[in-house]
Amino acid sequence: MKKWILSASLVAGAVGLAGCGAGDDVVATSKAGDVTQQELYDSMKEKYSPQMEQALQEVMYKKVLSEKYEVSDKEVDKELKKAKEQLGPQYEAFLAQYNLDEKGFKDFLKLELLREKAALSDIKVTDKEVKEYYDKWQPPMKIRHILVEDEKKAKEVEDKLAKGEKFDALAKEYSSDPGSAQNGGDLGWVDSQSREQFVPEFSKALDTLKKGEISKPVKSDLGFHIIEITDMKEKKPFKDMKAELTKELKQSKADPETIQKKLDKELKAADVKVKDEDLKGAFGGSSDSDKKSDKEEK
Structure with a gap:
């Protein structure tokens, strides 16, 4: 969880701009001249390019993964409850540290769950593995x-x-x-x-x-x-915990490289293309420029 929250702290100031699309609408006026969305957007890119790329990733992941995977409010609330239990009295300080309110945290937990569902969809575990995991589970x-x-x-x-x-x-x-x-x-x-x-x-x-x-x-x-x-908490009978422990076991097998490969696969299937030249590096090998390079090599 915390790994994703660290990412969230990077994009907190830029994610809104990445999602709205810059234009000629005026965001501020003065006697010296107006500031448009486009000017503000260009300034953000110039000063905070890595954060803008990260923001674009967050927005695009949410769009692409939401087309194929569903996360309910109930699932988000369950994850929020778990986070509060783990953090205990440090919860409010945790939110403040990453400049988040609870709504922003829930939005980000939803994206984490979308990523998780995508990553775990290809991972298989056997009933024997789950039973052995249950026997060791505390x-x-x-x-x-x-x-x-x-x-x-x-x-x-x-x-x-x-x-x-x-x-x-x-x-x-x-x-x-x-x-x-x-x-x-x-x-x-x-x-x-x-x-x-x-x-x-x-x-x-x-x-x-x-x-x-x-x-x-x-x-x-x-x-x-x-x-x-x-x-x-109580350790319930195996049959009551099988689904939960199956998920935990899959999570233990989902290393960062496996997760990223799955996310790249989903972006490629969605035909993601970055039109802004300054943000071409946001998706690494999944960007259209990389695809063009692959074609040229062939």
Whole structure:
């Protein structure tokens, strides 16, 4: 998800112009002269060419993929809920960081889902693979931690917790993790895939804890972690989870190169042609100029 959001931050200021089509309509007036859409568009291209190419990609992907794949409001809302669970109290700060409001975030999640549906449409998995994936699958859990530099300080925190002091207050006081300390150590909801972001010692410790249980200090290259699972979802029977896990397994097989090849294939099938010479590089090998080069070589 975050990979696409980083792209979104690049195009936030330019995507509107890329989608509307510049012309002679006046966007601003002064005694010195008017500024037209075309002048503004040309200025944006001159100063922000990479962002304009990125904006063109976003708009064209949405048009092309929407012709073949459908994403419902319900699917977008589900993805939004998942993002809020993962980000927890950092959600609003996350939106602010990428200059997005919730509507803009939902629009972008819809495009991400369109890309995902296109990328996964050609990937096949067997029932055996899905069952093996289910056997190893861990239910999402909501966790928090306190990270300190040395064992002595970890023992100090451990003793204070044993005496009944609040976990969140101690996280704010002691934790050296800048991403979670001021949120009481909260790391939000973590699923099987997102657990890969943690150091191995941290992830391994999660397997030993039950809901509401606080770990002993866990040593890693980052320091010493004190971890608590504050909530955990249920692992349902295989038949109830098969569809969801089939999708997750396909996602795990969709590497960036595979995804891009599929998107290029969809653009080629839609006969995408970039008419603006300054934006010819927006689609790489999918642009009409590249197609012409291929024909000339033949």
